[in-house]
Amino acid sequence: MSSPFARTALTKATSLMRAGGSSAIPKKGGGNSLNGEPRNDLIKKVLFDAPPRPPVRLSPEDMTRHETIERAWKLVRQQQKQAQEEGLARKFEMMRKANAELEATSAQLFKHSQTKERHAVFPRQLRTLTDTPPKQIWNYRQPAAAPSPKA
Amino acid sequence: MSSFRIRSVPVRALDLGLLPKSSPIYHAALQIRAKSTAAATTAASPRSNDLRKNQSNNNNPSSEASTGNTTLSQAPIYTTGLSRLREHYTTSIQEDIMITSYRHHHKQKKQIPEGVKVELKGNKHLKPSPRASSSTEIPELVKIDVHCMMKEAITSKYNLLSGVMAIQSITGETPEIIFAKKGVHNWKLRKGMPIGCRVTLKGDKMYQFLDKLVEVVLPKMKEWPGLPEGSGDGTGNIGMGFPPSALSLFPEIESNFDMYPRMTGFGITFNTTAYTNMDARLLMSGFNMPFQKSNSSSAAARKESSAAVGAAKETEVSKPKDA
Numbered sequence: 005m006s007s008p009f010a011r012t013a014l015t016k017a018t019s020l021m022r023a024g025g026s027s028a029i030p031k032k033g034g035g036n037s038l039n040g041e042p043r044n045d046l047i048k049k050v051l052f053d054a055p056p057r058p059p060v061r062l063s064p065e066d067m068t069r070h071e072t073i074e075r076a077w078k079l080v081r082q083q084q085k086q087a088q089e090e091g092l093a094r095k096f097e098m099m100r101k102a103n104a105e106l107e108a109t110s111a112q113l114f115k116h117s118q119t120k121e122r123h124a125v126f127p128r129q130l131r132t133l134t135d136t137p138p139k140q141i142w143n144y145r146q147p148a149a150a151p152s153p154k155a
Numbered sequence: 156m157s158s159f160r161i162r163s164v165p166v167r168a169l170d171l172g173l174l175p176k177s178s179p180i181y182h183a184a185l186q187i188r189a190k191s192t193a194a195a196t197t198a199a200s201p202r203s204n205d206l207r208k209n210q211s212n213n214n215n216p217s218s219e220a221s222t223g224n225t226t227l228s229q230a231p232i233y234t235t236g237l238s239r240l241r242e243h244y245t246t247s248i249q250e251d252i253m254i255t256s257y258r259h260h261h262k263q264k265k266q267i268p269e270g271v272k273v274e275l276k277g278n279k280h281l282k283p284s285p286r287a288s289s290s291t292e293i294p295e296l297v298k299i300d301v302h303c304m305m306k307e308a309i310t311s312k313y314n315l316l317s318g319v320m321a322i323q324s325i326t327g328e329t330p331e332i333i334f335a336k337k338g339v340h341n342w343k344l345r346k347g348m349p350i351g352c353r354v355t356l357k358g359d360k361m362y363q364f365l366d367k368l369v370e371v372v373l374p375k376m377k378e379w380p381g382l383p384e385g386s387g388d389g390t391g392n393i394g395m396g397f398p399p400s401a402l403s404l405f406p407e408i409e410s411n412f413d414m415y416p417r418m419t420g421f422g423i424t425f426n427t428t429a430y431t432n433m434d435a436r437l438l439m440s441g442f443n444m445p446f447q448k449s450n451s452s453s454a455a456a457r458k459e460s461s462a463a464v465g466a467a468k469e470t471e472v473s474k475p476k477d478a
Binding site for chain 1: 239240242243245246247248249250251253254255257258259260288289290291293311313314316317319320323329384385414415416433436437440441442443445446448
């Protein structure tokens with residue numbers, strides 16, 4: 005069973021096994037039959053007896069191409085990460101200066117700015133970015149949130 | 156027509172395949188790989204050495220010289236597509252988390268000199284001391300651990316197969332099997348028995364799993380109010396458990412539900428770089444992980460009107476108000 009298509013052969017067998025019914029097949033020798041469960045046999049094959057995929061063979065030219073592509077992609081990711089980190093560092097520095105200024109200006113306000121709410125979380129309505137817009141873009145009938153005491 | 160030798164690039168596929176390290180085939184494949192690399196290096200050494208130097212100058216540590224040795228290293232194979240939640244983190248919520256978890260004055264804990272053992276009272280243990288706020292010290296999700304313990308494996312170890320397969324289907328990584336460290340007589344558990352399985356997810360696979368969880372599984376769970384308000388282990392990690400019924404909600408298992416003999420519950424741990432529970436909860440809520448809310452919340456922060464702190468605006472919309 006060393007063919008790379010061994011897994012498809014196994015999956016084809018599953019439909020047969022399912023049609024037969026799991027408990028309807030009696031097996032000889034209870035200890036060897038994996039609890040008398042043919043599904044266990046299949047699972048064991050998939051997990052532990054699956055043959056490794058055949059090695060990828062590349063010519064020297066292909067290898068150079070592959071390496072160049074890998075290096076270029078790494079470079080792109082590195083540049084993106086660097087730009088991102090620079091942006092964060094800039095913003096952090098502005099925030100630190102603002103906090104220092106506030107501390108110098110008013111002790112009470114600074115203290116309030118530093119007290120943290122223990123259960124502060126992002127709102128549940130937070131929308132993760134998606135490729136396409138949602139079906140309902142804006143809910144016009146949603147009741148407005150109660151005004152906060154801070155406002 | 157110049158003839159060129161086709162170099163084999165063996166066993167890169169080991170990363171992708173379903174092959175666990177306990178399998179004898181894995182070890183055999185490793186040996187074959189070792190032999191082929193040895194053969195390749197001894198065959199064309201003088202020329203390949205020069206090229207190897209050139210390659211290393213181009214700072215490409217992951218693969219070696221092109222003509223001499225064409226084995227690809229076991230570097231993680233990253234996808235070239237975008238990971239949705241990773242992008243969401245870096246573009247949408249990372250800066251907000253940086254601002255919200257900012258502490259202007261760092262409370263420096265006492266540094267314990269090396270070699271000194273500190274014993275705390277009442278079964279407590281030392282926690283890692285937080286670091287000062289910085290643009291590089293932003294709470295981030297590092298890894299997700301999925302672990303499953305099956306009591307049925309005590310009676311027969313083959314009962315564990317279903318759990319292992321289920322976890323593999325969900326996460327896409329082959330779990331490692333956990334053997335009992337100690338025996339428990341009441342449960343008929345012996346030391347060294349295979350009793351559970353565990354898998355660690357990092358990077359794209361982690362974000363993919365979290366995405367599935369948050370978009371598909373958690374909304375379908377019956378009467379699940381969200382994670383407890385005070386959840387967290389004290390050092391910035393959050394754990395949660397799932398009943399066996401939750402396993403059938405995953406799309407991979409829902410599609411061929413009959414092929415799994417036993418449904419099992421499992422636990423998940425979100426490991427973050429946060430140092431406190433509130434930072435960890437803030438981070439996970441940014442990924443749309445719902446947390447329970449109670450009406451009686453910290454009054455001290457709310458009673459007096461504070462100056463407009465940018466971060467607080469996010470909590471204004473959804474927080475219940477108490478007079």
